[in-house]
Amino acid sequence: MPHRYTAVLLLIVTLALSACASNGSAKAGAAGAASDPWETVNRKTDAFNTAVDKATLKPLAKGYRKIMPDLARRGISNFFDNLGTPAVALNNFLQGKGRDGFVDIGRFLMNSTVGIGGLIDVGTEFGLTEHDEDFGQTLAVWGVGDGPYVVIPFFGPSTLRDALARPVDILSGPLHYYENSSVRDKLRVLQAIDLRTRLLTAERFLEDSNDRYITLRESYLQNRNYKIYDGDPPMDDDFYDDIYDDMLDEEP
Known part of the structure; x- marks a missing residue:
């Protein structure tokens, strides 16, 4: 991508995120109820993503897990x-x-x-803790609101803030600047298969739920909230209200 197009893209993302910030602080909204005004469209997009996944990435991930040794997959x-x-x-x-x-x-x-190009996680053995941060979390710390929940075609669940921040995450990755497009594209495909393989076990939780869409939405939002607060999210006030109501109901 030429540098001028990159600059324009970053400008568009910045302006869009400024509008998203009007929804209030992310830390205030993350603990509250899910904002899902586009649920009808989101459900259709989720159904589309599920169909595409079943026809492409899921069987590839199952085959990859079956033929690739654990040690190689871990590397x-x-x-x-x-x-x-x-x-x-x-x-x-x-x-x-x-x-x-x-x-x-x-x-x-x-x-x-x-660690031979990252194939071996030597850092953890030496006490260097692995972190998981992205630009969406950074914007949340800066006070940009979540915005509505949105399901992105092919990519899955997100919030409006995180969806608009995604291009910055792509631009900040070293693969984006690797000039050999053939190798770069193959690595991106392998990365997608690797990620999908990691999710094979977790998806059983979705399959057992009464409403897959709601379960996926709430799980995603809670996980994002957990990451934004570095594992220590504030307790939702509604949680205490529910406990108090339950205590009143149990009184004779």
Whole structure:
């Protein structure tokens, strides 16, 4: 992508996110009820994504898991996790978490050298904690509101804020700047299969639910809230109200 198109794309994302910020603080909205005004369209998009997944990525992931040894799959997962570490470090710095950012840099350097290009997670063995940050989380820390829940074709569940931040995540990844398009595209396909394989076990939870769409939506939003607060999200006030109401109902 030429640099001028990249600059225009970033400008569009920034302007759109400014509008998204009018929905209020992300940390205030993340703990509340899901905002899903586009549920009708979202359900159709989710059904489309599910159909495409069943015809493409899911069988590929099952075959990949069946023929690829555990050790090899773990190495490939480590490789892609390591490849995304510089972007994680950048977002930690943008969020004001300098210590975590330097830990990420240390992990990347150690895994890329001693860990043979990231195939072996040496950093964890040396106490360098792995983090999971993206630009959507950074915007949340800066006070940009979630916006409505939205299901993106082919990509799945998101919020409006995270959907608009996704291009920045793509631009911050090293694969985007790898000039050999043939190798780059093959790596992206392998990365998608690797990610889908990791989700095979978790999807059983969705299959057992009464309403797959609602279960996926709530799980996604709770997981995003968990990540934004680094594993310590605030308790929703409605949760305490429900407990109080239950206690009143149980009184004689």
